Amino acid sequence: MKHNFGAGPCILPQEVFQEAAKAVLDFNNTGLSILEISHRSKEFEEVVAETESLVRELLNVPENYSVLFLQGGASQQFAMIPMNLLPEGGKAAYLDTGVWASKAAKEAKNFGQIDIVASSKESNYTYVPKGFDIPLDATYFHYTSNNTIYGTEIFEKPQTTVPTIVDMSSDILSREINVAEFDLIYAGAQKNMGPAGVTLVIVKNDLLGKSGRSIPTIFNYQEHIKAGSMYNTPPVYSIFVSMLNLRWLKAKGGIKAIEQENIIKARTLYDEIERNTFFKGTAAVEDRSRMNITFVMDTPELEAEFLTLAKERNLIGIKGHRSVGGFRASVYNALGITSINALVDAMREFEESHK
Ligand SMILES: *Cc1c(COP(=O)(O)O)cnc(C)c1O
Numbered sequence: 001m002k003h004n005f006g007a008g009p010c011i012l013p014q015e016v017f018q019e020a021a022k023a024v025l026d027f028n029n030t031g032l033s034i035l036e037i038s039h040r041s042k043e044f045e046e047v048v049a050e051t052e053s054l055v056r057e058l059l060n061v062p063e064n065y066s067v068l069f070l071q072g073g074a075s076q077q078f079a080m081i082p083m084n085l086l087p088e089g090g091k092a093a094y095l096d097t098g099v100w101a102s103k104a105a106k107e108a109k110n111f112g113q114i115d116i117v118a119s120s121k122e123s124n125y126t127y128v129p130k131g132f133d134i135p136l137d138a139t140y141f142h143y144t145s146n147n148t149i150y151g152t153e154i155f156e157k158p159q160t161t162v163p164t165i166v167d168m169s170s171d172i173l174s175r176e177i178n179v180a181e182f183d184l185i186y187a188g189a190q191k192n193m194g195p196a197g198v199t200l201v202i203v204k205n206d207l208l209g210k211s212g213r214s215i216p217t218i219f220n221y222q223e224h225i226k227a228g229s230m231y232n233t234p235p236v237y238s239i240f241v242s243m244l245n246l247r248w249l250k251a252k253g254g255i256k257a258i259e260q261e262n263i264i265k266a267r268t269l270y271d272e273i274e275r276n277t278f279f280k281g282t283a284a285v286e287d288r289s290r291m292n293i294t295f296v297m298d299t300p301e302l303e304a305e306f307l308t309l310a311k312e313r314n315l316i317g318i319k320g321h322r323s324v325g326g327f328r329a330s331v332y333n334a335l336g337i338t339s340i341n342a343l344v345d346a347m348r349e350f351e352e353s354h355k
Helices: 014-025 042-059 073-085 099-108 221-226 236-251 254-275 300-312 337-353
Strands: 065-070 091-096 113-119 141-144 164-167 184-188 199-204 279-281 292-297 327-330
Touching: 014 236, 042 065, 042 199, 042 236, 042 254, 065 221, 073 099, 073 164, 073 184, 073 199, 091 099, 099 113, 099 141, 099 164, 199 221, 236 254, 254 279, 254 292, 254 337, 292 300, 300 327, 300 337
Parallel strands: 091 113, 091 141, 141 164, 164 184
Antiparallel strands: 065 199, 184 199, 279 292, 292 327
């Protein structure tokens, strides 16, 4: 068994892979592959409807929010958000907690004035800035709830009355959230919801249609809402596999249940990082992520050797992002505690053999 700690596209449950494979050959006894059915067919309309209703149920999405399945990844949202929301000459506020957050701000600069309310760039994003002010005349405030590369996570929405937008690409569905606190939530599916190719957007309806800008149809949230995420051909297979994964999550007891598992998984690994004399965490303890756990060695010369051992033990994808180095264990929903234990065992084995 391979233990997939990859940061994204990520591990999904084995049973999801099996059902997804079956549907490639014969989707719902139609005698057709899911890859060849019409996106306008009754069968696929049911898939979209069920995917939306699972998102609404699992995340407790209020009625006055739309749920969209779009393409272009989270990166397209970086541009779509200001394009839809910022009036000419308008201003938005961004919190800079990493590469994704700063890319989001960079795109927004094409559409208006961008205030960076705080940044931890000077420490290579090892912590989340606190105690910053969000200007009240900003059209919206944007932040990234989980910093996939640096292993930091923001669990509490920063206090503000300014409409708040959050990139939850790498922690969506991993913990309970109050959707009503946010005005727009987006997430590329491939970190914790499904395969690459679909992006989830949850948007409060009355946030839209106020910028006075002319927006190309394909980038206009209101057009996608009107068309029920079918303005153009949607990513049929990615939505289907996401639905299977959401069904799996619901059967497991939903977000409350998975959050408890995620807490235990993260604690188990952080405990070993703290205990083991060869390893140390890179993120500030109070900001540590439950989804992406970053750590390095006191003696970097040994890192290659640990990667070799990890490979022998079928631990996949633990090499850290090049901008942080060391290791990163992404421990998304579908990764079981067995895999965490396998990594912990390898870390102990390494320590024993180097004493
Ligand atoms: C991976 C990631 C992105 C980029 O997602 P794409 O779907 O590849 O555009 C954006 N934000 C966060 C937090 C991510 O982890």
